[in-house]
Amino acid sequence: MNTEVKSAARILDLLEYLAGCAEPVKLKEIVAALGFPKSSAHALAQTLVSRGYAIQDSTERYVLVHASRHRSATRAHEARLLSAAHPIMEQLRDVSGETVVLAVRTTRGESKRLAKCVSRQAIRFDVDLDGQSDSYCTATGRLLLAHWEAGLANAYLARVPLIARTPKTVTDPDAIRALFLRIRAEGVSVCDEEHVTGSTGLAVPIHGRDGSVVAALNLGVVTMRYHARSHELIAMLKQAGRQISERLGYRQDTRQEADSVA
Template sequence: MPSALARPASTPPQELPVAPPVAKPTPASTLDAYVGDPNFMTSLARGLIVIQAFTQQHPQMTISQLSVKTGLSRAAVRRCLYTLTKLGFAGAEDGQRYGLRPRMLSLSHTYTTSSSLSTSAQPILERMSATFRESFSVATLDGDDIVYIARTQVSRVMAVDLHIGSRLPAYCTSMGRVLLAYLPTEQLEQYLSRVDLIPHTTRTITSVEKLRLALRNVRRLGYALVDQELEVGLRSLAVPVYAPSGRVVATVNLSGNAPRMPVYDMQTHFLAPLRNAASELSAFLR
C-alpha cells in the first residue's frame, strides 16, 4: 500500500558552470596596452621581447620555444631573429637553436658608460671591497625585479653568478625591499596586487601582509636586512640612494655568507659604511 506521504521525486544535482582556464600572461600580451598608439613601434617591442627571453637558464632556444615563451607568433619570432642575426646581435650555429652574440654587450656597455649612477658607483664599490674584503652591489628597480648596475665580488656568496645586468626578484632581496619600500603608495599597491611570492627557501615571505609589514619596517629603520629568503646561507643588507628630489633611485648592498656574518655584525660593522657610500653616490647625482 503506498505511503500517505509521497516522497518527492529526487532531482539530479545541478552542475556548477566550470570557469574557463585563465590564460597566463605572456610578454607579448603586454603589448595590447599600446594598441592604437600611432607612435608605438610594435616591431621594435617584439624584438626586445625576443632578446629578453634568453636567460642564463635558457641561453639557446628554437623558434618554437621562443614563440611559446614570449607569446609571439612563430612568424614574428622568425622575423625578429632574422633581423638580429643580420645585425650581429644573435645567431644559430646549427641553424635551429638561436642565442645572443657578444655584440649584445655593446648595448649594456652603452648604458654603463652613459649612466652617471653606474659609472659613479663602480669605483665606490671597488674601494669598499678593497677595505672590507666583501662583495658590494648597486641596483635599481626595473618592473618587478632589481637590476644590478654596479658590482664587486670578492668571494662567491651565491649559487647564481651575479654580474652587471643580472636580475633578481624584488620581494625577497634586501635591495628589492629598499626600492619597494620607498615607492609611491599607488605603485606599491599595484606591485603587491600582481606579485607572485614564490618561496625560494623556507624563510621566504610569501604573504602580502607580511611583506607589507616588512616594507614598513624598512622605511622606519632606513635599511633592509634579508636573512636567507632568496638562498639558504645568503644574508644581505641594503640602504637607499636618494636623488636630489628626495626620491630613492637606487640601493647599495652588502651580501655575505650567513654563518660567517651574523646579523649583529652586519648591523654594527657595515650599516654606517653602506650609508656613507649611499650618501657619496647621491652627491654624484646633484
C-alpha cells in the first residue's frame, strides 16, 4: 500500500529540486521541472519562504537557504542575509567575471558557506558549499576571525593544527594575528595561493544594522587574473560589501567615511 502523503512528497520534491539548482529559479521553471499545478507550486514555494528555508529575490526567483537543517532562528537570520546579498552577489559575479561566495562564522571559528554565484568563465574558481576549508589560511576565514573576539580567535589558533597547505601558507600564529590587524585596517582580506595553488581569495566584511560583522563576501579568482587587475577587483568587492551592509540596515557615519577616504 502506498502510504506517501502527496503534499509532503511535493514539498520534499521541491526542496530537492531547489538544492540542485545552481541559480535562483522562477515559479514557471519549478512548474515545468516538477509538473506541479502552478497554484500548488506557488503555495509550496511560499511556505518554504515563510519558514525560512528559501528566499524569493527581487525578481521573484526562488533560492534555497543553504544548511536549512539548522534551527529556525538561524534559518531566519540566514534567509534575511541571503535575501539582501543574492542580487548583489549576482551583479558582482557579472561585472567581475569571478566567483562570489557568501559565508558566516560558526561558533568554533570555521566558515560556513551559505551561497555562491559561480563565474561563467571557462577557467574559474568553484567551491562545494558543504566542503570544509581552513579559516587560518583562507581569505573568508581570516576576515571572520579578524572581526571575532580576540580571545576566541586566539583559542581557535591554539586549537587548530596550522598546516602549510601550499608553500605560501602562513602558519605562524603571531604572523596570522598581525594579518588580522591589517585586515581590520584595510577592510579586505587577501589570501594569495595560501590554500590552493593557482587560486586567490579576497574577502570583505558584511555589517549588520548594529555595525557588527555578520558575514564575509568573497571573490574566488584564478591567480593570474587577480594579479592582472587586483585593485579593480578589490574596489568592486568593497562596493558590493557596502551595498549588502546597507540593505541589512547598516549606515556608516560621515566621519568614518571621511577617515576611509583620507
